[in-house]
Structure formats: structure tokens, C-alpha cells
Amino acid sequence: MQIEICANSYASASNAEKAGADRIELCVELAVGGITPSFGLIKKVMEKISIPVHVLIRPRSGDFTYNDAEFDAMKTDIELCKKLGCHGIVSGVLHRDFSIDIKRTKELIACSKPLSFTFHRAFDWVPNPLQSLAQLLELDVDRILTSGQETSVIKGISLLKQLQVLAGNRLIIMPGGGVDKNAIIQCEKAAFKEVHFSATELCKTINYPKVPMNSNRFFDETQLAISDISKIKAIVSFVK
Numbered sequence: 001m002q003i004e005i006c007a008n009s010y011a012s013a014s015n016a017e018k019a020g021a022d023r024i025e026l027c028v029e030l031a032v033g034g035i036t037p038s039f040g041l042i043k044k045v046m047e048k049i050s051i052p053v054h055v056l057i058r059p060r061s062g063d064f065t066y067n068d069a070e071f072d073a074m075k076t077d078i079e080l081c082k083k084l085g086c087h088g089i090v091s092g093v094l095h096r097d098f099s100i101d102i103k104r105t106k107e108l109i110a111c112s113k114p115l116s117f118t119f120h121r122a123f124d125w126v127p128n129p130l131q132s133l134a135q136l137l138e139l140d141v142d143r144i145l146t147s148g149q150e151t152s153v154i155k156g157i158s159l160l161k162q163l164q165v166l167a168g169n170r171l172i173i174m175p176g177g178g179v180d181k182n183a184i185i186q187c188e189k190a191a192f193k194e195v196h197f198s199a200t201e202l203c204k205t206i207n208y209p210k211v212p213m214n215s216n217r218f219f220d221e222t223q224l225a226i227s228d229i230s231k232i233k234a235i236v237s238f239v240k
Contacts, residue, residue, distance in 0.1 A: 152178025
């Protein structure tokens with residue numbers, strides 16, 4: 001069984017390679033489920049890390065339904081990953097009803113070629129996972145990263161096994177989410193070919209700062225934080 005490590009920094013990517021991982025999914029901001037890493041981080045990892053690197057293409061936190069500007073940025077990021085020599089893309093798009101946006105996901109797959117394409121954990125939001133699996137089989141994705149639509153692989157193992165049977169050899173079902181030693185054992189018993197986890201350890205770097213930069217109100221997945229034109233106009237008018 002191959003091990004993919006979700007690496008959120010160069011240090012994490014380097015540690016994954018040193019520890020014997022088979023592949024890296026590179027992203028940042030694990031607290032929000034991961035978003036696209038910077039050009040500089042991707043370049044650094046590709047220059048120094050020898051195991052395959054797949055890059056998460058997700059322009060922001062929150063939902064997986066994107067406007068035209070966000071979608072264009074995703075395609076630009078994919079092109080940059082190809083130029084930097086990355087081995088795979090991890091992405092996907094949903095409609096507002098959480099069904100797979102076939103048209104846009106198909107565009108991302110085409111843009112990614114010849115790189116491997118993984119449909120990410122947006123799959124855990126789809127209302128009909130078996131129908132969605134059939135759609136992704138038609139789109140010819142290489143793998144699906146999923147927890148089995150639960151908070152952990154252990155809780156979702158029944159659906160994961162069902163998906164694997166239906167997928168056969170046409171795509172890889174890669175369990176990921178809340179993976180621990182027990183989950184690894186269950187995945188090995190079920191003959192999954194790959195498993196995904198971060199194996200993170202929180203390391204204190206500084207004492208608590210006087211002014212925190214985090215804000216809990218930005219962690220609500222049902223809302224997006226967008227600079228408001230009316231508020232900006234009002235302040236600009238006041239200043240000018």
C-alpha cells in the first residue's frame with residue numbers, strides 16, 4: 001500500500017521523503033482543509049524533493065463552487081505546476097447543490113494532462129456518492145481522495161469498501177481523513193492500494209502574541225469573506 005503524505009510546508013515535505021513516504025500532496029492551511037500552495041513553495045519542493053509531488057488546486061477555503069475569476073486562477077496554477085515538473089493535480093469543482101460540476105471538472109482534467117488527476121475531498125460533500133463515482137469514472141480521473149463521507153476513514157470504511165468494489169481497476173479509491181494506526185490496519189485488510197494522511201505534530205514556536213492574527217469568524221465553511229464594495233466606497237469617500 002502506497003503512502004501519500006499531505007505536506008503543508010517544505011519541512012513537512014522533506015520529512016515525508018526522509019521517512020519513506022511514496023508521494024506528497026502539497027498544500028497549505030490544513031486548518032481549512034488545504035488550499036493551493038505558493039509558487040515559491042512548489043518550486044522549492046520540486047527542486048529539493050525526489051519523490052512524486054501532487055499539488056492541491058483549491059483557490060480558497062469554504063465551498064467548492066467557484067466564480068469565473070477563481071476558476072481561471074485554478075487553470076493558471078495548474079499550468080504553473082506543469083512547468084515546474086509536478087507529477088499530479090488534486091482538485092475538483094461542485095455545483096451549489098453539491099453535485100459534481102462535470103463541465104468544469106472536465107476542463108481541469110484536460111488542463112492537467114498528462115499529469116495524474118485526483119478528485120479531492122469535495123467528494124465527501126456529494127449527495128449521491130455512487131452516482132458521483134460513476135461520473136468520475138466517465139471523466140477518467142486517476143483517483144478519488146475520500147473519508148467515505150464521514151469525519152474519519154474508520155467511520156466511513158463501509159462506503160469506502162463499496163466505492164472500491166465499484167471502481168475496480170478503473171480508478172483508485174484513496175482513503176484519507178482522520179487516519180490513525182487502526183485505520184491503516186483496516187485499509188490494509190480491505191486491500192486499498194493507497195492511503196493519505198498528514199501525520200502532523202503541533203510544535204510551539206513562539207509565546208502567544210499580544211495581538212492574534214487568527215479570527216474564528218473566517219472558519220465557517222458556509223460563508224465567504226469578500227471585501228464589500230459599499231463599505232470600501234464609504235471609507236474612500238470619507239478619506240478623499
